[in-house]
Structure formats: structure tokens, C-alpha cells
Amino acid sequence: MERHTRRQSVWALTLLLAIPLQALAAEPLPSWNDGPVKQSIIDFVTRATTEGHPGYIPSEERIATFDNDGTLWQEQPVVQGAFLLEQVKARVREDASLAKRQPFKAVLEGDVALLSSMDEPQLMELFAATHGGKTQDEFAQEARAFFQSARHPKLGVPYTQLAYAPMLELLQYLRANGFQTWISSGGGTDFMRVVSEDTYGIPPQQVIGSDLKEKFDEGHGHPVLRREARVDHINDKAGKPVGIEQHIGRRPVFAAGNVRSGGDIQMLQYTKEQPRPGFALLIHHDDAGREFAYEEKNDASLKAAREGGWTVVSMRQDWKRVFPQEGR
Amino acid sequence: MERHTRRQSVWALTLLLAIPLQALAAEPLPSWNDGPVKQSIIDFVTRATTEGHPGYIPSEERIATFDNDGTLWQEQPVVQGAFLLEQVKARVREDASLAKRQPFKAVLEGDVALLSSMDEPQLMELFAATHGGKTQDEFAQEARAFFQSARHPKLGVPYTQLAYAPMLELLQYLRANGFQTWISSGGGTDFMRVVSEDTYGIPPQQVIGSDLKEKFDEGHGHPVLRREARVDHINDKAGKPVGIEQHIGRRPVFAAGNVRSGGDIQMLQYTKEQPRPGFALLIHHDDAGREFAYEEKNDASLKAAREGGWTVVSMRQDWKRVFPQEGR
Known part of the structure; x- marks a missing residue:
């Protein structure tokens, strides 16, 4: 069963592997345009990994959490x-x-x-x-x-091909620097787990999402777990820090979300506002040409970003390419 | 804060480190007496790591889950x-x-x-x-x-010194063979997380236990999580496979529990009874001399072990020593 997903997503792995590690070390984040956003990410990671620096973070505390829809892959449609x-x-x-x-x-x-x-x-x-x-x-x-x-209704490719190239590079860059990368998304945990490893290099046990209640069924000697028609946890808004605590037990030092529903605000606040300042990244979808352009009803995420000193990504300005198949 | 626990438990790490890795590779599980139990563990791990063998298990599926009280450390008192x-x-x-x-x-x-x-x-x-x-x-x-x-009322040492030497070796042996080791216990998740890394080498994100509900509190710009006076999940009996699925998303191939309350039966069944036969280990506390001897009211765990072909550990017969400080 695993093999099907693997074959399908082999392009993603190929693309990841096509970037030689030395090249990444010499010039990390190649799909990001040079500028303050890219520089602030590199500066944070450099400080976090420099022993003796006040911004140094011990490796076991290098926890990074990523929203999925609109942050790691497209969300029009979800x-x-x-x-x-x-x-x-x-x-x-x-x-x-x-x-x-x-x-x-x-x-x-x-x-x-x-x-x-x-x-x-x-x-x-x-x-x-x-x-x-x-x-x-x-x-x-x-x-x-x-x-x-399934194929994306407008872009005509499998959904797993619509992960963002700059974010795949960011995941890889963080892992290469000793960070553990997690998904913390409002989507269903078990839905994302089916593709998380092949698409993002994130194993199922590092996926936190919304859950239905489940029940153990002895199944006459062949036990299974059955999904119940009841919601157990909604991993959205104030539910995100709760899901992170339940699964990780440590406060992230890096988190990424996006502008649309305000669903990432609490996770980003929780990550940024701690004794050791964490890094909060907020993606703004302002690229109607290469992807989509949309805002948030009440602008709460961008307002929180200004107040909290988060790093806001303009897809149009900060990303050299959006999807891997655009070439480099 | 981390440092206090670290200092206190430094003995445990020292003991783990005192066993040279080469020696462990040459003779794994030195605190286990030779016999069918030790041999069955070694056989399982050998098959799981031998490519081409029908019992081979790909590394990403090598998930091992351990009960804590009575399985990894003493439980009299809990x-x-x-x-x-x-x-x-x-x-x-x-x-x-x-x-x-x-x-x-x-x-x-x-x-x-x-x-x-x-x-x-x-x-x-x-x-x-x-x-x-x-x-x-x-x-x-x-x-x-x-x-x-705190000190154990009878044995007079800190509780973290009452982890079982044979089980510390087993955790280490499994990890050396590419297994990911997890705790799945009825105890409180956040209580165990305080000592799991230093005592067992298991990081907080690999600890599954019982939980109170938690609530995100914005805390006037300094967000925290508050414990609520409501139980969220009881990770005992049929709750163990559920907790494992929520946190790991994969069925374990190795699980260990113990005789006392029947709390591990479902986890062991869930691990053992699958298309690929998993390994189920059940510890029987029959060693009044070196630890404690106790049974289970209805004998359900031992009965399930006989029916399911689990491996039953007699602490008296199968363990050369119980606690690390007994010397080797």
C-alpha cells in the first residue's frame, strides 16, 4: 500500500534529491529571493546553531512546526x-x-x-x-x-505536486541544521499522514492535526481501530498550541503559518512570545500570477504579525519559484 | 530547569554509557540470563534487521512501545x-x-x-x-x-534509580537496531516527560500517557497552556492502542507490558495480532527477594499471553540483575 504513494510522489523526492547537499550548504534556500525575509531565516538558524551565541538553541529543543494548507501546499481548493x-x-x-x-x-x-x-x-x-x-x-x-x-481542478496535476518549492527547501534546511520538523494543521491527522513522508519528509508520528474519536475493536482476535462519528480534537486556532503540547511536550522555537482564516495566530504567538524569542513566519498569498491572491476577512493575522514582529513572506516578492515543476 | 533533572539522573546515563557499545554488540542484553526469553528477543531483532528475511521490517516501521509502571520501573508504590x-x-x-x-x-x-x-x-x-x-x-x-x-519508602533511593537494568538495555538494544522506542503508559504524559529523556533516553515527544484537557491562555501577550480539571484521555487498556494511533499513526511491531492490572492486554494484542506478527513481551513480577512479587486478580494478562503466544518474562529467572546499582 505504501508503495503506491511512493511511486506517485517519486517526483517530489527526486526534486529534493536533485539539489546537491553541498550546494544547499553553500547557498541555502535557492528558491527564495535574496532580501530581508530570506536573510532573517538564515540569521535565526545561524544563531540557533552557533554554540556560545546568546541565540544558541540545544538540538533537542530545535522544534519547528508548520501549518499545512496554504503554508506547505496550495489550499484553493483545500x-x-x-x-x-x-x-x-x-x-x-x-x-x-x-x-x-x-x-x-x-x-x-x-x-x-x-x-x-x-x-x-x-x-x-x-x-x-x-x-x-x-x-x-x-x-x-x-x-x-x-x-x-485526483487532479487539481485548475492546475491539472496531482495535489502532492502542489507543495511549495521554497517550503520544501526550508524544511530540508532546518533538518540539516538539527531541527525536528512537524506539521501542525487544522486538517485531518490521518489524511495528511498518508502523504506527509513522501511529500515533505515528515513521518506520520510528526503530524499533528484534527482527529475524530477512535475506538479499539477486538475484531475476534484481529484487533482494529474504528473511527467514531465524533470529533475529538480540532487543531485550529487556540487548539494548535494544545495539540503541539500534547504531541511534542515542548514549545516550538520556529513556526510557520499563512494568511486566510486566522488559524495560525495562536501557534505563532505561542512560538514567538517566550523567554527565548522564537521565529514566526507568516505567508501572504499575494501572487495571482503564479498561484492565487487572497486576503483574510478581518486582517487579524497580518495585524498580529505587525504587533508581534513576525516575518511576513510575500509569495510574489520573496519566492523565486512557487512550485517545483517551474524549474530553477 | 532541565539541568536539575539531568544532574540527578546522571547516574543512569553513566550506567548506560559504562557499557561499551562493542560489548553490547558482541553480547546484547547482559543483564538477561541466557534462555528462551532472551533468545526470542534476539531472534526477533535479528530477523527484523536481516534484509531479504521474511521477518524483515523496514526501519521506518520499527516502532516499539513500552508501558512504564511495572515495565520500565518499579510500581510499588506507583x-x-x-x-x-x-x-x-x-x-x-x-x-x-x-x-x-x-x-x-x-x-x-x-x-x-x-x-x-x-x-x-x-x-x-x-x-x-x-x-x-x-x-x-x-x-x-x-x-x-x-x-x-523523594525517596522510595522501602528502597531509600530516588525513583529514577528504580528503572530496571534489563529494560534499559533492551531499549538501548532496540534503538541500536533502528527501532524507535516509545512509552505508552497509563501514567500522566507530562509527569513522565520530566524524566523520560534522562532515565530512558526517550524524548518527551515519544511519551504517550493519560492527559488532562488543556487550554490556551493568551496571558496578556505571554501565552501559556493551563491544565483543566477534566480528563481528556485515559491511556489504559483499550485506550492504549488509541493513544498509539493518535501519536504514532503506525501499529507497533514490538510492545512490552506487565502483569498487575490487565492494562497492557489490548496494546499487546494490537501489536502481536497483525498480518506481520509482532513481538509481545509481558513481565511477571515474581521476585520477592530482589523486587516484589504480585499477581493479577483475574489472571487475565497471563491468560492472554498463553492464548496469544506472547513472551512472558519471569523477573526471578530471566533477569540477572533487577536494578542498575546491583552491579554486574
Whole structure:
């Protein structure tokens, strides 16, 4: 089963491996334009790894957490929304009467755009309705099949090819400097785990997301875990620092999020505001030409960034390329 | 703060380091007596690491989970029970009226033995009552102070010195063979995290335990996490596979637990009964001379071990020494 995902995402690994390590050491972050943003990242990492420097961080405390949707890969549409739409259609093919029942009806009448406009709690409720009772293995198989067949509606490529090249380099650069890289996202933990290792080099045990409750089922001597139709944890907004504490037990020293829903504000505050100043990176999607341009209703994330001294990334100005396939 | 624990537990690291790696490679598990139990562990690890063998396990799937109380260290009394007794006494010194209120009254009238006889859910309820509202940092400081000052009532040494030498060697042996070692215990996650790295070489992010709910508190620009007086997850019995899935997202291939409360049965079944047969280790405390001898009320763990083909450790027969300070 693992092999399918691996074959599919082999391009991503190839791209990562295509950058020789020496080249990265000589010139880190090649897909980032030179400027204050790139420089502030390099300065932080240099201080963190220089013994004797006041900004030195012992290796066991080098924890970096990344939001996923809109931070590591594109979120127009939210990938899990597209998956959910496929799942609902499949359920309706099995049982036509479902098309008249909520939440199936609303999803079928809308489209992936409607799903993308839903916030994470609403999405999780839909997941509970469509996935309750399935085993974890069954769910993972369905998610893998989706990543195999689905294509981005506008860009026409598999979703795993729409990770951001500059962020893949940043993950690699941090790891090369002794940081442990984690995902902390509002998306479903087990949905992301299916692709996190091949797409980002982040193993399943370093993925923190939203969860349904699960139940141990003895299964007549072949025990399995079943998903329940109840939300256990929403890893969004104030839930992000909580998820991080539960899974890691250490405060991150580096965190990255993006402008759209305000979902990363608390994680970035929690990372930045501590006795040892951490590094908070906020990505602003202002690149309608190469990706998408969108703002946040109340501008809360950019306001918090100004007040907290976070580093704001302009995709248009700070990124030399957005997606790996643009070439270098 | 980290430094205190480190100094206190320096003996443990010294002991681990005192065993040269070459010697371990030549003769692994020196504190285990030769016999079928030791041999079955070595055979499993040899198969798991031999490419081309049907029992070969890719390194990313080499996940090993260990119960803590009674499996990695002694549990007479349960260490967290002794901590809780100290906490209750401290609270009563601050406010004498508490001595008449439950659950404080029951704890004060009993002693550490009463706490040891409580099951994990009862202990977690007491923790909720005594620790609600505290920040995670305040809790960690109190736990560290306890490990500094407390001594085992019978053996007279700090609790961290009562980890089992054969199990420290087993952790080290598995890690040397590419296994990732995790704790999955009914005890409090954040209580164990204070000592897991120095005592077992297991970092906080690889500790799974029972949790209170936590809440993000903006703290006027200095955000903290506060413990709530509500249990979030009880990592015992059927809760263990659930905790493992939430934190790791992979089924372990090796798990260890012990006879006392039946709390490890489901974790061991979940590990042993899978397409690829995993390894299940169950420790039987039958050594009144060097440690303690006790059974389980209904004998469920030993019965499950016989039915499931688990490897049962007799501490008396299979361990050359129990605690590191017995010498080698």
C-alpha cells in the first residue's frame, strides 16, 4: 500500500534529491529571493546553531512546526475538501437516497468551492458523518486512492505536486541544521499522514492535526481501530498550541503559518512570545500570477504579525519559484 | 530547569554509557540470563534487521512501545501516586480546611499504599482535582522538585534509580537496531516527560500517557497552556492502542507490558495480532527477594499471553540483575 504513494510522489523526492547537499550548504534556500525575509531565516538558524551565541538553541529543543494548507501546499481548493466531495459522491452512488439527506445534499449541490469555504470544524463534522465506523486502514486506503487519481481542478496535476518549492527547501534546511520538523494543521491527522513522508519528509508520528474519536475493536482476535462519528480534537486556532503540547511536550522555537482564516495566530504567538524569542513566519498569498491572491476577512493575522514582529513572506516578492515543476 | 533533572539522573546515563557499545554488540542484553526469553528477543531483532528475511521490517516501521509502571520501573508504590500524596499534603499546608474535603480527606487518611491501589482513572481524577488551573510549566517544576527530593519508602533511593537494568538495555538494544522506542503508559504524559529523556533516553515527544484537557491562555501577550480539571484521555487498556494511533499513526511491531492490572492486554494484542506478527513481551513480577512479587486478580494478562503466544518474562529467572546499582 505504501508503495503506491511512493511511486506517485517519486517526483517530489527526486526534486529534493536533485539539489546537491553541498550546494544547499553553500547557498541555502535557492528558491527564495535574496532580501530581508530570506536573510532573517538564515540569521535565526545561524544563531540557533552557533554554540556560545546568546541565540544558541540545544538540538533537542530545535522544534519547528508548520501549518499545512496554504503554508506547505496550495489550499484553493483545500485538498481535504476535494477528497470529501469525492467521498460523498461515492456514498451517493452506493445509496441514491443519501442525495436527499444532509450533509450530503448541501455538499452535492455546492461544489469543491463550497467545501473550501467551510472552516475546519465544519469539515470535521462532515468527515464524522461520512467516515464513522470505518477502520483506520480502510480510511487510509481511500485517502491513498484519492491522491492517486485526483487532479487539481485548475492546475491539472496531482495535489502532492502542489507543495511549495521554497517550503520544501526550508524544511530540508532546518533538518540539516538539527531541527525536528512537524506539521501542525487544522486538517485531518490521518489524511495528511498518508502523504506527509513522501511529500515533505515528515513521518506520520510528526503530524499533528484534527482527529475524530477512535475506538479499539477486538475484531475476534484481529484487533482494529474504528473511527467514531465524533470529533475529538480540532487543531485550529487556540487548539494548535494544545495539540503541539500534547504531541511534542515542548514549545516550538520556529513556526510557520499563512494568511486566510486566522488559524495560525495562536501557534505563532505561542512560538514567538517566550523567554527565548522564537521565529514566526507568516505567508501572504499575494501572487495571482503564479498561484492565487487572497486576503483574510478581518486582517487579524497580518495585524498580529505587525504587533508581534513576525516575518511576513510575500509569495510574489520573496519566492523565486512557487512550485517545483517551474524549474530553477 | 532541565539541568536539575539531568544532574540527578546522571547516574543512569553513566550506567548506560559504562557499557561499551562493542560489548553490547558482541553480547546484547547482559543483564538477561541466557534462555528462551532472551533468545526470542534476539531472534526477533535479528530477523527484523536481516534484509531479504521474511521477518524483515523496514526501519521506518520499527516502532516499539513500552508501558512504564511495572515495565520500565518499579510500581510499588506507583510513582505518580507518591507524587500526588506530596501534592495533596502541600495543598493542605496552604489551606487546612482542605483536609476535611474530598478527595483530599481520603488521600490523607490513607497513604501511598491507598494511592497505589487506585487504578489509573481514579488517579487521573485526583490529578484533575489537585492540578486544574496550573500552567504546564508550573506543573513540570513541581514534578521536577518531587523527583529531586523523594525517596522510595522501602528502597531509600530516588525513583529514577528504580528503572530496571534489563529494560534499559533492551531499549538501548532496540534503538541500536533502528527501532524507535516509545512509552505508552497509563501514567500522566507530562509527569513522565520530566524524566523520560534522562532515565530512558526517550524524548518527551515519544511519551504517550493519560492527559488532562488543556487550554490556551493568551496571558496578556505571554501565552501559556493551563491544565483543566477534566480528563481528556485515559491511556489504559483499550485506550492504549488509541493513544498509539493518535501519536504514532503506525501499529507497533514490538510492545512490552506487565502483569498487575490487565492494562497492557489490548496494546499487546494490537501489536502481536497483525498480518506481520509482532513481538509481545509481558513481565511477571515474581521476585520477592530482589523486587516484589504480585499477581493479577483475574489472571487475565497471563491468560492472554498463553492464548496469544506472547513472551512472558519471569523477573526471578530471566533477569540477572533487577536494578542498575546491583552491579554486574
